[in-house]
Amino acid sequence: MSLLSALPMILRTLSLFVLLVALAGSAIADDFISDVPLGLDWVRVPDDNPQSPAKIALGRRLFFDSQLSRDKSISCASCHDPKHGWSLATPLAKGVDGRVGERNPPSIINTGLQHSLFWDGRARTLEEQALEPIQNRVEMDMELGELEKRLTADRTYVLQFRQAFGGEVTAARIAQAIAAFERTLLAAETPYDLFRNGRATAMDDQMSRGSSVFFSRANCGDCHIAKVLTDHQLHDTGVGASPKLIRTPMLRDLERTAPYMHDGSFATLRDVVEYYDRGGNQRAGLDPRMRPLNLTRQEKEDLLYFLTAGLRSRAYPGVEISAGIELPTNSP
Numbered sequence: 039m040s041l042l043s044a045l046p047m048i049l050r051t052l053s054l055f056v057l058l059v060a061l062a063g064s065a066i067a068d069d070f071i072s073d074v075p076l077g078l079d080w081v082r083v084p085d086d087n088p089q090s091p092a093k094i095a096l097g098r099r100l101f102f103d104s105q106l107s108r109d110k111s112i113s114c115a116s117c118h119d120p121k122h123g124w125s126l127a128t129p130l131a132k133g134v135d136g137r138v139g140e141r142n143p144p145s146i147i148n149t150g151l152q153h154s155l156f157w158d159g160r161a162r163t164l165e166e167q168a169l170e171p172i173q174n175r176v177e178m179d180m181e182l183g184e185l186e187k188r189l190t191a192d193r194t195y196v197l198q199f200r201q202a203f204g205g206e207v208t209a210a211r212i213a214q215a216i217a218a219f220e221r222t223l224l225a226a227e228t229p230y231d232l233f234r235n236g237r238a239t240a241m242d243d244q245m246s247r248g249s250s251v252f253f254s255r256a257n258c259g260d261c262h263i264a265k266v267l268t269d270h271q272l273h274d275t276g277v278g279a280s281p282k283l284i285r286t287p288m289l290r291d292l293e294r295t296a297p298y299m300h301d302g303s304f305a306t307l308r309d310v311v312e313y314y315d316r317g318g319n320q321r322a323g324l325d326p327r328m329r330p331l332n333l334t335r336q337e338k339e340d341l342l343y344f345l346t347a348g349l350r351s352r353a354y355p356g357v358e359i360s361a362g363i364e365l366p367t368n369s370p
């Protein structure tokens with residue numbers, strides 16, 4: 039074969055090579071936080087919002103700052119309180135002027151691993167999510183342009199935005215900094231995680247029995263699938279007055295985040311287990327996996343023990359994160 043006749047083939051091979059290099063390039067463009075507690079997936083970081091210590095520190099300050107609300111009374115932490123598992127101990131939350139929302143604030147621990155945000159999954163990224171509560175009438179009720187002006191009037195914020203972004207205060211950067219901070223809030227390394235990662239003795243007998251109720255007998259694992267314990271899908275599990283599609287929550291450290299469900303209508307985990315045991319509220323649209331389980335008393339105890347002790351993280355990001363920042367007081 040002459041060089042000339044082989045040219046098309048050489049070109050084809052070459053372009054394939056170029057394509058492969060480009061693909062490999064784009065694959066490493068998306069960054070990840072790989073230093074995660076044992077049991078979790080790596081946390082994906084959008085390539086237009088890389089993590090940096092300056093940005094995380096700024097996001098942390100913003101998260102605890104009640105200047106983000108119209109009357110300067112409510113911060114993100116007012117409803118996602120580190121003392122209550124980054125959630126609240128009441129079913130619903132109060133925003134500015136005592137306005138009450140309709141849903142239970144979810145914990146924001148491990149939220150960087152969610153594929154979609156909010157109980158109904160309506161936000162795709164933490165960046166997109168963060169701007170919602172700021173503007174929401176029953177939460178912080180703040181106009182974004184007004185917020186930019188307010189923070190720009192504070193020289194220390196101007197300085198911090200310059201350090202973190204090399205630029206001025208903008209609403210988009212407020213959201214980016216908060217998202218970067220939230221991506222650092224991780225917890226796992228529970229007995230369940232240790233066991234799954236080869237530590238055969240990490241779960242005691244009752245935990246193992248509870249785990250098999252969870253994954254086999256009661257099929258909880260159909261939706262709360264290993265390892266982050268969610269399928270990232272929406273289901274109607276019959277909770278609340280009217281049919282709603284709700285995203286399957288992750289389940290670690292549940293003892294810290296009572297009450298439960300999107301409307302906070304279950305005070306205890308025992309109530310949750312009894313609810314599943316009777317197959318939920320029968321109604322049109324109920325997920326077919328919801329059916330009476332007829333668990334024995336012992337099986338319920340074992341399941342509860344797995345849900346609490348079996349899914350208790352070894353280390354949990356707590357109030358120490360807010361050290362040096364004045365904590366708001368919205369919690370009961």
Ligand code: HEC
Pocket residue numbers: 101106112113114115116117118131132133134139141142143144145146149152154155156157158164167168169171172176177178216220
């Ligand atoms: C007045 C109470 C309140 C305030 C203030 C508030 N939140 Fe929330 N947050 C909620 C409630 C309630 C939900 C669930 C709403 C829904 O699903 O419709 C939620 C949901 C979230 C979620 C989604 C979690 C998940 O698992 O999907 C994140 C993340 C979050 N908030 C972060 C923030 C940030 C950041 C701020 C500050 C900018 C903030 N919140 C301020 C009450 C509040």
Ligand code: HEC
Pocket residue numbers: 157252256257258259260261262272273274275277278284285286287288289292295297298299300301307310311314315325327328341
């Ligand atoms: C059909 C899918 C599905 C199955 C099966 C399922 N869950 Fe759920 N689970 C969900 C969804 C969706 C929610 C949120 C419902 C809501 O808030 O209205 C939820 C909520 C929960 C909560 C509350 C979490 C919180 O933070 O408020 C717990 C605890 C829980 N499930 C445990 C279990 C257990 C135990 C089983 C097995 C007995 C089980 N789930 C079976 C989908 C499922």
